[in-house]
Amino acid sequence: MLLINCPHCGPRDETEFHVGGEAHIARPKKPEDLTDAQWADYLFMRKNTKGWFAERWVHAAGCRRWFNVERHTVTHEIRRIYPMGDAPSDDIA
Template sequence: MLIIDCPHCGPREEAEFACGGEAHIARPLAENNITDAEFADYLFLRDNPKGLFLERWRHTAGCRRWFNVARDTVTHEIVEIYPMGALPKSKPAASAFKKSWRRQSPAEKAASPKTTSAKTGSAKASASKGRIR
């Protein structure tokens, strides 16, 4: 049995958790248009790699909180556990994040807010750095 170290409750057996699938899937914003085919890719395509994979997990029998796990799908070794909304910090997990085809997908690009005026230009620049004022 896999032991998962919940960041809020500590180490617990896998039976206490539910896997929520692939992590870091950006949801396209309503004001950004993408084609039906591109939206279908966002909605239905999921990776199932052999090797390191970034997943969302929920501690259903404990604190009920969500968190991310970088796990090797062959050995089930957990490389890193990190909070929702954060990016992986370990070198292998960060590399897996950057290599994902999703980083270049139209849905990922459509998840960024578009700005239309010069006044909001600074907000766009800050958003690209991960901060919104």
């Protein structure tokens, strides 16, 4: 079981959180110009990283705020929790 340090509430049990998927996905500036295949790629295609990965998390059973987490997908170690809008570490593609 993981102890997640919510930036707003402090350390809480992982069961209070939901993972919203990959962070830092570039939103299309003009979605109406995309083909159906490009739109499907934007909606559904995500990285399957083995290593450090940036995810969006929400403290669903707490403050309900969103934030980013850099988590290792093999060890589940969390090395960084940072606000939405901040850039990921340089080694995250």
